[in-house]
Amino acid sequence: MTAVDQITKLIVRLNMQVGDTNLFREGILRFTYYQNSGAARSSFQGYGRWFGVLAVVFIVLVLYYRKKQPSNRRWLDVGLAFLVAGAAGNGVERLLFGKVTDFLQFGSGQGIMNIADLSINAGLLVIIVQQILVSMRARKKPSY
Template identity: 80%
Template sequence: MAIFYWIALLMTAIDQVTKLIVRLNMNVGDTRSFREGILQFTYYQNSGAAHSSLQGYGRALGLLCAAFIVIVMYYRSKQASNRRWMDVGLAFLVAGAAGNGVERLLFGKVTDFLQFGSGQGIMNIADLCINVGLLVVVVQQIVLAKRTREKPSY
C-alpha cells in the first residue's frame, strides 16, 4: 500500500522540479542537445493533450486529470491489498495525471521538454510516468489472466 503513495509522490515531485528547471533556464522554443541524435531538451508549452491534440482545452483536461485520480483512489479502496504490481502501475498513472494536471489547472498548459530522437514528439516526466504505468497495468492484467487460465478447476 505504501509503495503506491511513495511512487506517486516521488514521481510527481520529480516531474514538477524538472519542469520548473526548464521554465527557469530555457525560453519556449529553445533546444539543447544532451546526447546527439538520442535526447535533446526542447522547451514547448502544450495547451492540449498528447500529440498536441485538443489545443486550448488545458484546464478542462486538468479537471479530467483530477477526476482520474479520484477514480483511481476509489478503485484502490475497493481492491484487495495484495496487488503490488497493480499499485505500482496505478501510482505511475496517478503521478502522470497529477504532474500534468497541476500545470493544466494552474497555467492552462503543460511544460514539455524531452525529445527522444529527431522528429519525435516532445514529452515530460509525467508523460513517461503515464507510459510506464500503462505498461505495468497491462502486463499485470496479462499475467493475472494467464494464471487464471492455468489454474485447474475441480
C-alpha cells in the same frame, strides 16, 4: 515522481525559452521547450484546463477504486501509482497555467514529453504486463 516532474519543469521554464533546443546526446535525447495546451501529441489544443479537471477526476476515481479493492495486487498498485503521479504532475500545471511544459525529445521522433508523461507510460506498461500475467495464470489453473 510528481515532485521530480514539477522541479524539472521549473528548471526548464527558468533556463530556456519556448522553442529552444539543447542536445544532450546526439540522436538520443534533446531538450526542446514546448508548452502544450492540449493533450497527448498536441491534440485538442486550448483545452488544457479541462484536461486538468479530468486529471483530478481520474485521481479521485483511482483512489476510490483502491479503497474498494483488496490490497493484494502489488503490481496493479504500482501501475496505478505511476498513473496518478503522472496525472497529478500534468494536472497541476493544466489547472494553474492551462498548459504543460514539455521538454524531453527522444531519438528523431516528433513527440515532446515530460516526466509526468513518462510516469503515465510506465504505469500503463506495468498494468498491461500485470494483466497479461494474471491472464496467463488463470489459463494454467485447471477448471473443474
